[in-house]
Structures are given as structure tokens and as C-alpha cells.
Amino acid sequence: MTEIRNHKIPVYAVFFTVLVKLLFLLTHYIQEDAFITWRVAQNLLDYGVIGFNGNDKISASTTHLYVFVSYVFNLIFGKENFIEPLLIFNSILFTTGTLFLSHLLLKNTWHKALFIFLIGILPPAIKISILGMEYGILFFLEMMLLYYGFGKSKKWAQIILPVLIIFTRIDTVIFLGIVFVIDLLWNKKIRWFYILGGILGTAGLLAFNWLYFGEIVNNTIVAKKLAYDKYYTFHQNLDHFIQNFGNFWGMLKLPGDFNPFTIVLLMFEWLCFIYLIRQKDKRNFFLWVIFIFGWIKQLIFLSQKSMFDWYYWIPQILLFVPVLLFVLEQKEKRNLWLALLIVFYSIPMLVFQTVHAIATGNGEWNYRRTIGLFLNSYEKDKSQWIFLEPAGYVPYFSGLKTIDEVGLVDKNVQDEIRKDKKKFWINTIKDRKPKYLLSYDDLLTSENAEYIKLHYKLIKEFRVKDHLKSDHFILQKIYILKPSGSDYNLYERID
Template sequence: MAETQNSRLPIYAVIVTVVFKLLFLLTHYIQEDAFITWRVAQNVLDYGVIGFNGGTKISASTTHLYVFVSYIFNLIFGKEYFIEPLLIFNSILFTIGTLFLSHLLLKNPWHKAIFIFLIGIVPPAIKISILGMEYGILFFLEMSLLYYGFNKGKKWLLTLLPILIMFTRIDTVIFLGIVFLVDVFWNKKIRWNYVFGGILGVLFTVGFNWFYFGEVVNNTITAKKLLYEQQFTFAQNVDYFLVSFGNFWGMLKVPGNFNPITIIVLIFELLCFIYLIRQREKRNYFLWMIFIFGWTKQIIFLSQKSLFDWYYWVPQLLLFVPILIFVLEQKEKRNLWLSLLVIFYIVPMLAFQTIHAIATGNGEWNYRRTIGVFLNKYEKDKKQWILLEPAGYIPYFSRLKTIDEVGLVDKQIQEEIKKDKPNYWINTVKNRKPKYLLSYQNLYEGKNAEYYKTHYKLLKEFRVKDHLKSDNKLLEKIYNLKPSGTDYNLYIRVD
């Protein structure tokens, strides 16, 4: 009876972890890009087209599979009520993924339960679960591949899961490739079901892009490369890498190229990994997979100057895994090791993420969302256009047609960037005459001030400082400790 109860401990840990993380829904901390995906899903609902602005096809979202999942949730719960159920779904899937990972790496049910809870409450895990991005589904699919495909030997899943994984994000080719190489090196043979699945995944994803959108890669990749691409010297590349290294290799996004916490954690991760693989156990097969992937993914994206922190969530977690296993399996003074880890790392990380989520949630939900809500009430004609950046909260809640500065949701602005990059913004305004402009700057100052004064009037100013107050004094202190958001000026065309 006791043995049966113990075997259920990991399942109980999944439930407790999910329930614990649901508290973060109260912060309304949702990533801007999630609203792009959700608007695309609603565009499918309204127009039958994967797009952003009516009947125009565009791969505005980085993830196709998550668009369809979001579409189903919109269909079931309605546009007004689908967000919370979808976030809970993401959190459940992610935590089940950690359950699969615990089965691969640990034997003791108590160790598995503690592993599931502790890895579930560090910052990347919380962000994967509640920020609305596709990584909850992705983590679940990747861990399912390792557990059922490579551990249980389910051949049909070795073929199916790579297709679903690549259809979620095309950059998962890195994960699939590392897993393939480690498997071949370890077993000295090729799993042709997996190779077939990988080939199908590439063909299906690229083929879908080509036949539906007329492009090989997602528009989001093309747009970012077009606007952000610059020529760097070798020294500039090194400096950029060091700054990014300091920000992303640990659990914290801390400015500056020297982050002592990051360096200490990195060294400890390496030492724990070396200690574990020297034990020559069967699980080393999976430890090599996740550790090499974690390093490879971070190095590739850092070298490409990808500063968006969600690219690093899954690698951050997987690189932290050896530390948790090392501490949990200490035969002597395990409780001391575990207490030190929890008190000096897990709890501070959780506290940081809680404060960050409350402050950022205020800046996004209570501030940026109100701009969209204002426009939704002010402008009844939803066929009118707004030029702004970014394309998440404000277009979603305003329901207006949108031109974003980067070109994620509108391809025409990319043509202006190609023709005259320094002046593409003003050229877009002159050529397309959007009814609304939302800018970080005062457009009545600068070289094009006369044009803006003639054709646009200032409709409303939105200021972050106006949203740093709360009846709850603790919340107010957090808002002021880490103000989140950007000041905006909203202009309306007068001719």
C-alpha cells in the first residue's frame, strides 16, 4: 500500500505544482507576442485565413501548431474567456513534461516529486507556464519524444512527434538534431523511424509555409532579419556575445557583461554534470542529450544576437537539471544540500520572478492594454489602420488593422525598409496614411515635424507614471521598484 502511494507521488507533485503556479495568473503577466498568436487564431475564426489583418495571409506568429490550439480554445470558450483556460492548459502540459523528464533521470518517487516541484517554480518554468507562449506545448512534446520515443521505444511516436515539434517552432531542428547525434553515437545505429519523422517534419513545415504563404520560413524571421541586421566587427561581435552571455546563461536577465550569479551557476552546472556522467548509468544517454542541446541552443542564438529571452527558457531549465539531480541524490547531508539550494537559490529566484511578474503584469495589462481598450471604444470602424510597435496588446484589444514597425504583421512596410531604411517610417505614413500613429517620440519635433503637425493631431498621451499607483501599498512599492512599460503619444489623422 505504501509503495503504491509512493509511486503516485510524482502525479501529486504535478497537481500541486500546477495549482501553485496558478497564483501567477493573478499578476496578468502575459507576453506581448502571445497576443499576436491569439489575434492570428481569431483571424482564422473570423476570416478563415491565417493572417492578422482580415483576409490577407501572413505568418505573423512564430508558431503554427499553437495558432491552431489557440483557435480551438477560442472556439470552445469564446474570445472573451479563452485566455485563462489556455494558460492553465499550457501549465499542465509543461508540468507533465517535467514528470516525463523525472522518469528519465530519477528512480526514487520522492526525488521525482521534489524535482517536479522545484524545477517547476524557477523563473523560466513559470514564464513557460503562464506567459501564453507556445513553450508549454513544445516542452511537453520534446519530453514526450524522449520518454515515449527513445525510452519506451514507441516507433510511431518517433515519426509523429518530430512533425508536431517542428510545426510548433522551426528552430526545434536544433533539438531534434542533437537528439539524433547523441542517439547514433550512443547506440551505434540509426533509428530510421526518427529520421523519417525529421524529414517529414521539415517537409511538412516548409511545405505548409510555401503552399499557404508563398515563403520558405515564417515572415517573423524574415522581418526581424531585414530590420535588425547590421554589420559588426569581430571585436563588436565578441562584446555583444559577452553582454548577452551575462544576461541569459543563468536564470536572471541582469544587465552588464559580468553577472557573478550567472558565472557561479554555470560552473556549478558543469561540475554537477561531470559528476553525474562519471557514474556511468543508463540515464547518461538523456543527460548528454539535454545538456548538449542546452549549450548548443544558447551558443547559436547568442551568436546570432537574439536577445528575446524566451529563446533561452528551455535551455536554462535543462542546464539546471544536473544541479537538482546532484543535490537530490546526495547520500550524506542531503537535507543540508537541499536546504541550501532552496534557501539561497530557489526562493530568491521565485521571489524575483514574483516581483517581476507583478510589476511587468501591471505595465502590460494595466497600462498597455488600456491603450488598446481606449482605441476600441474610441474608433468604431475596425477597418481603420494604426502604425505602432509592438503588435501585441494594443492591436489585440483595439481590434484595428495594424502596421507594425518591424513588419511582423504587415509585409508592405518591409518594402519601405528595403527601399529606404532610414526613412521607412515617415514614407509609410505618407504613402499609406494610417488614421492612427502610436509613437514613443514626440512627432512634432524633428525633421518631419511640419508634416505631422499638418496631417495629424495629438489625441492622447499615455504615461507609465500614471499607472504606478495602487490601493495596496505593497503592490504600489513593487510597481515603483520596477516600472514597466513605455510612454506613448497617440496621434489621429486630421485630413
């Protein structure tokens, strides 16, 4: 009976960790791009079309599976109440994923429980859980694949899970490919059911994109590549890598180009990894998978100038796993090692993420959301268009039809970029004549001021400084310490 209760300890750790992380819901720290996915889901609910603006089909979200999950939550809880249940669901899925990982790497139930909790309070783990992105589902599916597909050699997992993983994000072919290569080298055999799953997932996604959207890859990938494309020499590429890798391999971003903290962390992760794989253990297969994947995923995305930090959350967590294993499995002075880890790493990281979440949540939810709410009450005709960047909070809460400057939610912008990248912005305005413009800049003094003055008027200024006040002493200090957001100017067409 005692043994049965002990086996439940990691499950209790899952629930406890989720409860701790749910406190972060109070910060309202939700990623801008999550609202793009949620608007796509609601567009499907309202128009029966996967799109962003009415009946126009467009893969404005990076993830198809998460769009469907968001659609289901909107259907069940309603548009006004689905966010919190969905974030709780994401938190449960991610933390359950850490439970699968603990079963693959640890034997002692108390070690598993500590592993689940210590991973769960890392900054990227908190962000995966509460920022509204698809990575909670993705982490759950990937760890489930390792646990059932390769830990227990379940054929159903090898077929079904790759399909779900690829439909969550197309770039997961990196993860699936690395698992296949390491498994082939490790076991000297081919898992044909796994190959079948990969083929079904890849062919199914590409066929769905082509038949439904008339494109091979998601529009978001095409749009970002087109908008952010820039020629770099070899030395510029090298400088770019040196300047940016520190803030993506580490778990906290520091001001400036160079983050020495990350160097120390990377060295310790490597030392722990080498120490662990020298022990002859069947779990080494999974250690190789997660460590090689962590490095390759980061290298590929950083080399492609992918600066959005959510691409790096899962690799950051997986690269840190050997550190946790090393500390938990120390036979001598384990308590000392654990105390050092918690006092000098876990607690400072948790404090850092708490401050960051409170400050950024204020800048996003309490500030940027108010722009959308203002427009929602100011403009009753939801068929009117707004031209802005980015396409998250403001379009979602305003309900207006949207043109974004990258072309994520409107393909016509991409045509303008192809024709004349330098003048695509003003050309889009002249051609489409959106009723509203939202800009970081003072358009009445810009290079296009002559046209703007003739056709638009400034109706409201939104300033970050107006949202850095709180009756709570600690919140007031945090808002001033780390102001979050950008100043905006809102213009309305006058002809």
C-alpha cells in the same frame, strides 16, 4: 497497494506544482507576442484565414501548432474567456513534461516529486507556464519524445512527435538534430523511423508555408532578420557576446552588461554535470542530450543577436537539471544540500520572479492594455489602420488593422525597409496614410515633424507614471521599485 500509491506521488506533485503556479495568473503577466498569436487564431476564426488583418494571409506568428491550439480554445471558450483556460492548459503541459523528464533521470518517487516542484518554480518555468507563449506545448512534446521515443523506443513517438515539434517552432530542428547525433554516437545505430519523422515534419512545414503563404520560412523570421540586421566586426561580435551572455544563461536579469551571478551558476552546472556523467548509467544519454542542447541552442541564438529572452527559457531549465540531480542524490547530508538549495536559490528566485511578474503584469495588462481599450472605444470603425510597434496588446484590444514597424504583421513594411531602411518609417506613413500613429517619441518635434504637423494631431498621451499607484501597500512598493512599460503618444490623422 503502498507501492502503487507511491508511484502516484510524482503525479500528485504535478497537480500541486500547477496549483502553485496558477497563483501567478493573478499578476496578469502575459507576453506581448502571445497576443500576436492569439489575434492570428481569432483572424482564422473570423475570416477563415491564417493572418492578422482580415483576408490577407501572413505567418505573423512564429508557431503554427500553437495558433491552431489557440483557435480551438477560442472556439470552445469564446474570445472573452479563453485566455485563462489556455494558460492553465500550458501550465499542465509544461509540468507534465517535467514528469516525463523525472522518469528518465530519477528512480526514487519522492526525488521525482521534489524534482518536478523545484523545476516548476524556477523563473523560466513560471514564464513558460503563464506568459501565453508556445513553450509549454514545446517542452511537453520534446520531453515526451525523449521519454517515449528514446526511453521506451516507441516507433509512433519517433514519427509523430518530430512533426508536431517542428510545427510548433521551425528552430526545433536544433533539438531534433542534437538528439539524432547523440543517439547515433551513443547507440551506434540509425533510428529510421525517427529520420522519417524528421523528414515528414520538415517537408510538411516547408510545404505548408509555400502552398499557403507562398514562402519557405515563417514571415516572422524574415521580418526580424531584415529589421534587425546590422553588420558587426569580429570585435563587436565578441563585445556583444560578453555583454549579453550573462543575462541569458542565468535565470535572472540584472542591470548592466555583466552578470557575475551567472558565472557562478554556469560553473556549478558544469561541475554537477561532470560529477553525474562519471557514474555509468543509461540515463547519461539523456543528460548529454539536454546539456549539449542547452549550450548549443544558447550559443546559436546569442550569436545571431536574438535578444528575446523566451528563446532561452528551455535551455536555462535543462542546464539547471544536473544541479537538481546532484542535490537530490546526495547520500550524505542530502537534507543540508537541499536546504541550501531552497534557501539560497529556489526561494530568492521565486521571490525575484514574483516581484518581476507583478511589476511587469502591471506595466503590460494595467497600462499597455488600456491603450488598446481606449482605441477600441474611441474608434468604432475597425477597418481603420494604426502604425505602431510592437503589435501585441494594442492591436489585440483595439481591434484595428495594424501595420507594425518590424513587418511581422504587414509585409509592405519589409518592402519599404528594403528600399530605404533609414526612411522606411516616414515613407510607410506617406504611402499608407494610417489613421493612427502610436509612438514612443514626440513626433511633433521629430525630424519628420513638418509632415506630421500637417497631417496628424496628438490626441492622447499615455504615461507609465500614471499607472504606478495601488491601494495595496506591497503592490505600491513593487510598482515604484520596478516600473514597467514605456511612455506613448497617440496621433490621429486630420486630413
